[in-house]
Amino acid sequence: MTDLLGWRSRLPRGGPQLAALALALAANAVVSPDFFHLLLRDGRLFGSPVDILNRGAPTVLLGVGMALVIATRGIDLSVGSVMAIAGAVAAAGVAHGLPWGVSIALALGAGVACGLWNGLLVAIMGIQPIVATLVLMVAGRGVAQLITSGRILTFDEPHLLWIGGGAIAGLPVAVVVALAAAALVLLMVRRTALALFIEAVGVNPQASRLAGVPSRAVLVYVYLVSGLLAATAGVLAAADIRAADANNAGLWLELDAILAVVLGGGSLYGGRFSLGLTVVGALTLQTLKTCILRAGFPPEFNLIAMAGVVAVVLVIQSPAVGALGGRLVPRLREVRL
Amino acid sequence: MPPAELLSVRGCTKLYPGVRALDGADFQVRAGEIHALLGENGAGKSTLIAILTGVTAADGGEVRIEGRPARPRGPAQARELGISALYQEGALVPNLSVAENLYLGREPTRFGLVRRRRMEGDARLLLAAYGLQIDVTSPLGRYSTAVRQLVAIARAADLSAKLLILDEPTSSLDADETAMLFEVMRQLKARGLGIVFVTHFLDQVYAVCDRLTVLRNGRTVAERAVGEVSRAELVGLMLGEASAGAGYPARRRGAAVGPAVATFRGFGRRRRVAPFDLQFRAGEVVAAAGLLGSGRTETALLMFGAETADSGEVEVAGRPVKLRGPRDAIRAGFGFCPEDRKRDGVVGALSVRENIALALQARGGWARPLSRRRQADLAERYIKALDIRTPDAEKPIEQLSGGNQQKTLLARWLATDPRLLILDEPTRGIDVGGHAEILKLVDELCTQGLSIYMISSELAEIAATADRVLVMRDRRPAGLIEGAAVSPEAIMAAIAAPPGEAAG
Amino acid sequence: MSWVVRLATSAALALILTGCGRSAGPAQHAGQLTVGFAQVGSESGWRSAETRMAQDAAKQRGVILKVADGQQRQENEIKAIRSFIAQRVDAIFLAPVVSTGWDEVLGEAREAKIPVILLDRPIETKDAGLYLSAVAADNTLEGRVAGEWLVGRLGGKACPVVELQGTVGSTLVANRKKGFQEAIAKAANIRIVRTQSGEFTRAKGKEVMEGFIKAIGGANICAVYAHNDDMMLGAIQAMKEAGLKPGKDILTVSIDGVPDIFQAMAAGEANATVELAPDMGARALDVLAAYRKTGQAPKFVQTPSRLFLPDTAAAEYARRKGLY
Structure with a gap:
């Protein structure tokens, strides 16, 4: 908030976030020396960076939605469950013989419905976002189980399999879908006045309302987008394993999404947001996960290592460290004089 | 023997990049006096306080406390030297109890355990001395700003402060609370404390202060006993020679009054404000006067649709209009600068540009964005036209002074090309210079044909500006004063009309 | 505000429960055995199969099996067991979601003289007399x-x-x-x-x-x-x-x-x-039948671990x- 030393203006915007991503990538290169080795086979790109993009696709989608929600001072805990619901709907759809397009449309529709539900609870009923979305977080997984009757619903519909394993322009479909969706949302908010409205509502909801900003509509909108993106992520995750796993799909991913926003430099107090940096944050997170998985530590250390690394990254990005850097620079100059 | 100098600041200088914030300022405070520190925004008041409390260090000059040189490094050291400062939003902890706040960091203990009973007893006694009888076990956050301030003062005084700095303590208090605060200040004065009182309200200077120091452009321009300075002289000292005597610029009333712009008939809402009638014609200022809680703010909230009326009708430019919310009001050509700028007006972290563009953009809808270029042009235009003092349009509005924030809000509404501007206490908490500028703007806008509804608690301000005055009392209209009859005395008389019922 | 949440949550839960739970009716046919089955939940295909096969085995043997879905929460399973005790079922099958914290409620079952058979997972207790038998894989x-x-x-x-x-x-x-x-x-x-x-x-x-x-x-x-x-x-x-x-x-x-x-x-x-093997319910019913006939029951019944190629x-x- 306070920018007494002006370090933010001194460093380029997004510098700390990109630095964190670079560090995470460097750590990977240390763990596996041929990390950056890319290979083109059958018109498709293979390599660890591609894997990271592919694995990170759901987090990117959830993160983008979460960034909008958090910008309005809210939070959407239900995204993991919405993923499970969407995956279940898509799988159940093709299992009942519906065309693949209809199944996916139904799955995305389910996401929109979930987002609408959250948005109405928050914007119209005035329930605190963390409580409102907790309802669907808890109940949503049950709904997903109901749809799959408690089993892992495997499918072999060729279009869905293509989403999971195919490629567009050499990149996995999931990567293209996630980046395209992120770009689309970016265009939709930045090329319209939505970004201004979202930030205004997040900074001061009352003043925004009095300035004529349709605060409620803005709130419903962000939860709706979050639900739709979560459903997209759910379809991708189901296509990835060729099955709808109601119990495990998207489990705890809401926390990853929040972390992606935070790693992207977003404040949980709402206001300014950056979708681009949130994507960077999501990819940083996935890069770290990949690094830990590949380092060959015993699995008991996974969580500790992850927590430690995330803490380090957050400290690097913290204003205090930035201020320290800012203070060191003039001091060094003095020494030289 | 002359009273002892408790604090003595001589030739104090402070340079910020490009700005000489203090340029050899002098400042003396005696023990046992209330000393007003006055000056426009940018005069150097805040810098001086920051130096005294150790928040920043002076570049030159000396500070002595009871004759000994002092250079506090940080607020903790300043407190050890006996200097305590209270800001509007005090540094107390809202979710701790009143007693815990009073004894935070110095709780009475026995065997390492806090003696809660004893602490609460002490707290009760301590506050009773200031005439404050409240439940000291309740969280501080439950109490009003006034009580919180008194608790903060009590804590500071109890920490054996010698010099208490009160930085605009009254800006969010009502009349009764202010009176209570003054009583406490007088008590502390009687106990030999020196009190520095920073305020924008000149009346309060005369009400409670013994001496005053006026700063202008980082220099001390006057140090006088309050009784020696007239109000006009004081304004002159603060504003400098050019504006001397410009207490309130008087409008040429009724110069350009045109056709009816908006008409409210029987407009009201149960339990908020009784139905009132009000008509606005182009180019006139209608004011609402009344005590705090008289319903004057509620009239504005209803007229802007911030609360929905449950009776009455509105006609705008001859056509009936429904006001279900602010968006309807904005579509009808209304604009509203609310009383609590910080809470209801400015969108703090956003830039001046975004704050100016917000209402116009909101009216246009999300799908038709104003280009960045268009927003910047808009901002540039109003920054120039209203003389908003900001280094550039991208500065977050929260970093601007109160007066410049208010002008930015005005710009927000002017950008929508409104018919009727509703201004609730537009000059509250704004320094004298800003005050005059805003009233001048109001005059200019009327000349251009706008209607203005202005709510104010300063009768002199209303008298100088308004064509007609709606007097509110006990949440209902209590009279309309028009034209030449508008004077502070007449308004006062209307507010106080049935004797004994005026106190609201 | 809170009522809305409660309403929404309970509506959603009701939706889930109707899908999985069997409401425990009081009707008990004379001579017919009634068994309460406190199941972990329906978190996997294997778990659903275990439930379904237990129900099929009960039907074959003419036993009334009441399944309570614990939603993977211990307190739900404990509640289910208490309700089975109140209904005076003839036996309780428990697939425990966690291994500890069962002593009290199983003590209540013992006092009511209702035998308990553990399915699929072990529990940790000092008092092995709290349950009759455990059917599980090694x-x-x-x-x-x-x-x-x-x-x-x-x-x-x-x-x-x-x-x-x-x-x-x-x-x-x-x-x-x-x-x-x-x-x-x-x-x-x-x-x-x-x-x-x-x-x-x-x-x-x-x-x-x-x-x-x-x-x-x-x-x-x-x-x-x-x-x-x-x-x-x-x-x-x-x-x-x-x-x-x-x-x-x-x-x-x-x-x-x-x-x-x-x-x-x-x-x-x-x-x-x-x-x-997901047929633990059938084995537990066999153990129960033998116990009612002879008063004897093995403490541990190991299900086979068959290799499939x-x-x-x-x-x-x-x-x-x-x-x-």
Whole structure:
């Protein structure tokens, strides 16, 4: 908030976030020396960076939605469950013989419905976002189980399999879908006045309302987008394993999404947001996960290592460290004089 | 023997990049006096306080406390030297109890355990001395700003402060609370404390202060006993020679009054404000006067649709209009600068540009964005036209002074090309210079044909500006004063009309 | 505000419960045995199969089986047991979601003289008299069967193995790991080169396998051992997408025997699975019947850990498809 030393203006915007991503990538290169080795086979790109993009696709989608929600001072805990619901709907759809397009449309529709539900609870009923979305977080997984009757619903519909394993322009479909969706949302908010409205509502909801900003509509909108993106992520995750796993799909991913926003430099107090940096944050997170998985530590250390690394990254990005850097620079100059 | 100098600041200088914030300022405070520190925004008041409390260090000059040189490094050291400062939003902890706040960091203990009973007893006694009888076990956050301030003062005084700095303590208090605060200040004065009182309200200077120091452009321009300075002289000292005597610029009333712009008939809402009638014609200022809680703010909230009326009708430019919310009001050509700028007006972290563009953009809808270029042009235009003092349009509005924030809000509404501007206490908490500028703007806008509804608690301000005055009392209209009859005395008389019922 | 939340939550829960729960009616036919089954939940296909097979077995034997879905929460299971006690059922089957904290409620069942049979998972208690019998698989044995198959299949060929563990910290995982290690301890040609947790899920299994392939190269992996079939199904996909042939280039062995692994075996993409028999309900009913006749019951009934290979896969898949 306070920018007494002006370090933010001194460093380029997004510098700390990109630095964190670079560090995470460097750590990977240390763990596996041929990390950056890319290979083109059958018109498709293979390599660890591609894997990271592919694995990170759901987090990117959830993160983008979460960034909008958090910008309005809210939070959407239900995204993991919405993923499970969407995956279940898509799988159940093709299992009942519906065309693949209809199944996916139904799955995305389910996401929109979930987002609408959250948005109405928050914007119209005035329930605190963390409580409102907790309802669907808890109940949503049950709904997903109901749809799959408690089993892992495997499918072999060729279009869905293509989403999971195919490629567009050499990149996995999931990567293209996630980046395209992120770009689309970016265009939709930045090329319209939505970004201004979202930030205004997040900074001061009352003043925004009095300035004529349709605060409620803005709130419903962000939860709706979050639900739709979560459903997209759910379809991708189901296509990835060729099955709808109601119990495990998207489990705890809401926390990853929040972390992606935070790693992207977003404040949980709402206001300014950056979708681009949130994507960077999501990819940083996935890069770290990949690094830990590949380092060959015993699995008991996974969580500790992850927590430690995330803490380090957050400290690097913290204003205090930035201020320290800012203070060191003039001091060094003095020494030289 | 002359009273002892408790604090003595001589030739104090402070340079910020490009700005000489203090340029050899002098400042003396005696023990046992209330000393007003006055000056426009940018005069150097805040810098001086920051130096005294150790928040920043002076570049030159000396500070002595009871004759000994002092250079506090940080607020903790300043407190050890006996200097305590209270800001509007005090540094107390809202979710701790009143007693815990009073004894935070110095709780009475026995065997390492806090003696809660004893602490609460002490707290009760301590506050009773200031005439404050409240439940000291309740969280501080439950109490009003006034009580919180008194608790903060009590804590500071109890920490054996010698010099208490009160930085605009009254800006969010009502009349009764202010009176209570003054009583406490007088008590502390009687106990030999020196009190520095920073305020924008000149009346309060005369009400409670013994001496005053006026700063202008980082220099001390006057140090006088309050009784020696007239109000006009004081304004002159603060504003400098050019504006001397410009207490309130008087409008040429009724110069350009045109056709009816908006008409409210029987407009009201149960339990908020009784139905009132009000008509606005182009180019006139209608004011609402009344005590705090008289319903004057509620009239504005209803007229802007911030609360929905449950009776009455509105006609705008001859056509009936429904006001279900602010968006309807904005579509009808209304604009509203609310009383609590910080809470209801400015969108703090956003830039001046975004704050100016917000209402116009909101009216246009999300799908038709104003280009960045268009927003910047808009901002540039109003920054120039209203003389908003900001280094550039991208500065977050929260970093601007109160007066410049208010002008930015005005710009927000002017950008929508409104018919009727509703201004609730537009000059509250704004320094004298800003005050005059805003009233001048109001005059200019009327000349251009706008209607203005202005709510104010300063009768002199209303008298100088308004064509007609709606007097509110006990949440209902209590009279309309028009034209030449508008004077502070007449308004006062209307507010106080049935004797004994005026106190609201 | 809070009522809205409560309303919404309960509405959603009701929706779930109607799908899974059997409301416990008071009607008890004379002479017919009534058994309450406090089930963990319906978190996996295997779990649903266990419930369904218990219901089928009860119907065959003319026993009324009341299933309570615990939603994977201990307090729900405890509530269900108390309600069974109040209904005076003849016996209680409990598939405990966690291993500790059962002493009090099982004590209440003992006071009401209702025998309790544990299914599938053990509990930790000092008082073994709290339950009549436990029907479960030997998880160490499962790991051993998997390991022994691999040893036999390789016949001395050098083989680096990667292991997909279940969720870190459970005894189940520790035992499946231990059994496998015991089996391959004697074979100098087999060694586990990487082990990582796939958290029992397909998605994680796939991600971890991708990592293994990138980290040490697909050519340097000879076999995958997964603590459950779901992780293996994910791993099979990872291998295929990396251009490897699971079941041929890389051998697979996993545990559980869910239908999809049989499908994969039938397609030649998987080599072996060790079944965790889901017919625990039937065995528990047999124990109960014997106990009511003779007053005797074995403390531990071990279900078999059968190895299944591709030769029977197609038939097994057809048989299991509807069950899970």
